[in-house]
Amino acid sequence: MQSQGDTIVTLSGENKKISEEAEQARVAAEKREEEYLQRIARLEEFGEKKFVECKAAELLTEEIxxxxxxxxxxAVPLIAEHIVKSHELAHYMFELGQAAYNSGRKEGYNEGRAAAASNEKDYHFELFKEDSSGKYAAKHREYEFVEFGVV
Structure with missing residues (x-):
C-alpha cells in the first residue's frame, strides 16, 4: 500500500506539473491570439485608410x-484666339512687315540677295539704317510677358 501511496503522490505531483505547464501554454496561446487579433485590427484599419486615400486619389484624378x-x-483655343486677335500682336507684325517691305524696296532685291549669299550685312537696306536690332530688343522687352506653353 505504501508503494501505491507513493505512486499516487508522484502521479499527483506530475499531474500538478502537467497542469501548470498546460496553464502556461494556454496563457501563452491566449496572449499570441490577442496579439494576432490586435495585428489584424491594425491591418484592417490600415487597409480602410488606404482604401479611403485611393478613393480620394481616384476622384482627384478624375477631376484633373x-x-x-x-x-x-x-481654354487653349480661347487663349490662342485671344493672342492671335490681339491688337498688340497685329501692330508688331505690321511694323515688322513694313520694315521688311521698305528694306526690300529701298535698293532692290538683288543687292540684298547677294549680301545674304555672301553672309554679309547689307547696310544699304533700311533695316540696318533704322537700327533694327534696337527695335527688336525694344519689342522683345515689350512682349516679354507673353509665354507660349507646349501642349
Missing amino acids: SVDCKWLLSR
Missing part, C-alpha cells in the same frame, strides 16, 4: 482629367 480635357478643348 476633366479639367485637362476642358483646357485642351476650350
Whole structure:
C-alpha cells in the first residue's frame, strides 16, 4: 500500500506539473491570439485608410482629367484666339512687315540677295539704317510677358 501511496503522490505531483505547464501554454496561446487579433485590427484599419486615400486619389484624378480635357478643348483655343486677335500682336507684325517691305524696296532685291549669299550685312537696306536690332530688343522687352506653353 505504501508503494501505491507513493505512486499516487508522484502521479499527483506530475499531474500538478502537467497542469501548470498546460496553464502556461494556454496563457501563452491566449496572449499570441490577442496579439494576432490586435495585428489584424491594425491591418484592417490600415487597409480602410488606404482604401479611403485611393478613393480620394481616384476622384482627384478624375477631376484633373476633366479639367485637362476642358483646357485642351476650350481654354487653349480661347487663349490662342485671344493672342492671335490681339491688337498688340497685329501692330508688331505690321511694323515688322513694313520694315521688311521698305528694306526690300529701298535698293532692290538683288543687292540684298547677294549680301545674304555672301553672309554679309547689307547696310544699304533700311533695316540696318533704322537700327533694327534696337527695335527688336525694344519689342522683345515689350512682349516679354507673353509665354507660349507646349501642349
